[in-house]
Amino acid sequence: MNFDTVLLPPRRAASVAAGHWFDRTINDDLDACVAACPDKVALTAVQVESGEVRRFTYRELAAMADRVAVGLSRLGVGRNDVVAMQLPNGWQFTVVYLACSRIGAVVNPLMHIFRERELTFMLGHGEAKVLIVPKTFRGFDHERMVDTIRPDLPKLQQVVVVGGSGANSFEALLCGPAWENEPDAHEVLTRSRPGPDDVTQLIYTSGTTGEPKGVMHTANTVMANIIPYAERLHLGSDDVVLMASPMAHQTGFMYGLMMPIMLRASAVLQDLWDARRAVELIRSEGATFTMASTPFLSDLAKTVAETGTSVPTLRTFLCAGAPIPGALVEQARKVLGTKIVSAWGMTENGAVTLIKLDDDDQRAFTTDGCPLPGVELKVVDADGAELPAGQAGKLLVRAASNFGGYLHRPQWNGTDADGWFDTGDLARIDAQGYIRISGRSKDVIIRGGENIPVVEVEALLYRHPAVAQVAIVAYPDERLGERACAFITTKPGQSLDFAGMVEFLKAQKLAIQYIPERLVVRDALPSTPSGKLQKFKLREMVRDGSI
Structure with missing residues (x-):
């Protein structure tokens, strides 16, 4: 596979000179852990439904990574070959990434919810040589599904099944045989180790706006983010990171898999979100940090409040993916x-x-934070002119952690000659440098020439006692061009109708033109597994008349 990482060479010298690229890989960090703390527990993997718990010290984790790496090489995997895995959070996920890094292969994490359509596209586009799936997860037979699409994937040479019973099982092919004791094991494990600018991860965008794109990252680009992230959060070797967010997204991958190894810390992986089990794990494992989307925080706070079981070790909960309602921050601070x-x-x-x-706690629900070291931001108007503080416009980012480009789609890289990447988001920056995302550029609703501040209207609706979740999207109108439709879910035992919504928003002193002109109440809103609302699906529903 040839990876067209055209965004990397122009910024290499400056990124290294500024100290933002560290020119090391996860291999260096894992080897350092084995040398410094071989008997420290590196990883605890918990299966919620079965109750199975598997622990690895750093010595054991490295040994298993070496074993699986040699096993992958026996399947024909070599430098720059793509190994895709559609696995839930578990030790196999971590080990496969570390094993790929040993032999210069590229890991392609895939969400476990993907089915034939998404997988056929991603596996074909990424030219995966090996695919690793669970036999079953959440009652779904992944092996059977993959059998149906293999004829459409000529580059896919091997399917490996975790928990399988046949000759293609993960146990039979990769983690069972003592591959690390083979005569050529040392050569296999050292001859093709990747450099810091080689692609280490191919990950597809989560699909909030339609067609997925293959994002290419190197050790330098991801570590340029993880290191300042950990420093800002004061995380170190004594921390225990609980990760229940999917590791097939960057949240789980970067901060649940890579970061603990880089810090010589410990990771606790939870494969299914269950707030009661999360509380038990925080207490039993001494978890100090976690990162997840708003629903996880809400569930955790609710569970602790209902059970009276405290989580005294959990110092920090980083919440991303959607604005955090102020009431939730206040409740979580008080309860957790x-x-x-x-x-x-x-x-x-x-x-x-x-x-x-x-x-101040208020920053958590009034802003989305300020840039990490190595990151520059600016907000520009439609003509590209930079806007002053407080004015909303297109958000551009120039960062050492910016990706290497979209695989086979350099025309979509969205990065200008000066390195500014168009995020596709709208935002404003305050005088202190803190940003507030005000919507996606595709989410803008222009009603009769007037831009509706979608995020602000959504934030007001979140204040209504009946509203659990809200998303506002545009629908076409002959006279005004677009009008706004609000989709909501309600809290148990609560209700809200259109008249009630209008009355509530008027009481909030919202301009009449900004009040949505339709209200749709649903049991659930479409979202990615990380909790991001898929507004493009709502737009399709309201435009094609399916509601």
Whole structure:
């Protein structure tokens, strides 16, 4: 596979000179852990439904990574070959990435919710040589599904099944045989180790706006984000990171898999979100930090409040993916005793902005944080002119952690000659440098020439006692061009009708033109597994008349 990482060479010299690229890989960090703390527990993997718990010290984790790496090489995997895995959070996920890094292969994490359509596109586009899937997860037979699409994937040479019973099982092919004791094991493990600018991860965008794009990252680009992220959050070797967010997204991958190894810390992986089990794990494992989207925080706070079971070790909960309602921050602070940190980021960059630990709590629900070191931001108008503080416009990012480009789609890289990446988001920057995302550029609703401040209207609706979730999208109108439709879900036992919504928003002193002109109440709103609302699906529903 040839990776067209055209965005990397122009910024290499400056990124190294500024100290933002560290020119090391996860291999260096894992080897350092084995040398410094071989018997420290590196990883605890918990399966919620079965109750199975598997622990690895750093010595054991490295040994298993070596074993699986040699096993992959026996399947024909070599430098720059893509190994795709559609696995839930578990030790196999971590080990496969570390194994790929040993032999210079590129890992392609895939969400476990993807089915035939998404997988056929991603596996074909990424030219995956090997695909690793669970036999079953959440009652779904992944092996059977893959069998149906293999004829459409000529480059896919091997399917490996975790928990399988046949000759293609993960156990039979990769983690069972003592591959690390083979005569050529040392050569296999050292001859093709990747450099810091080689692609280490191919990850597809989560699909909030339609067709996925293959994002290419190197060790330098991801570590340029993880290191300042950990420093801002004061994370170190004594921390225990609980990760229940999917590791097939950057949240889980960068901060649940890579960061603990880079810090010589410990990771606790939870494969299914269950707030009660999360509380138990925080208490039993001494978890100090976690990162997830707003629904996870809400569930955790609710569970602690209902059970009276405290989580005294959990110092920090970083919440990203959507604005955090102020009431939730206040409740979580009171109930959990945990600092709530708001953040904003993208698959292409990792976390770009987050508030600081000594910031006032109000920052968590009024802003999306300020830039990490190595990140520059600016907000521009439609003509590209930079806007002053407080004015909303297109958000551009120039960062050491910016990706290497979209695989086979350099025309979509969205980065100008000066390195500014168009995020596709609208935002404003305050006088202190903190940003507030005000919507996606595709989410803008222009009603009769007037831009509706979508995020602000959504934030007001979140204040209504009946509203659990809200998303506002445009629908076409002959006279005004567009009008606004509000989709909501309600809290148990609560209700809200159109008249009630209008009355509530008027009481909030909102301009009449900004009040949505339709209201749709649903049991659930479409979202990615990380909690990001898929507004493009709502737009399709309201435009094609399916509601």
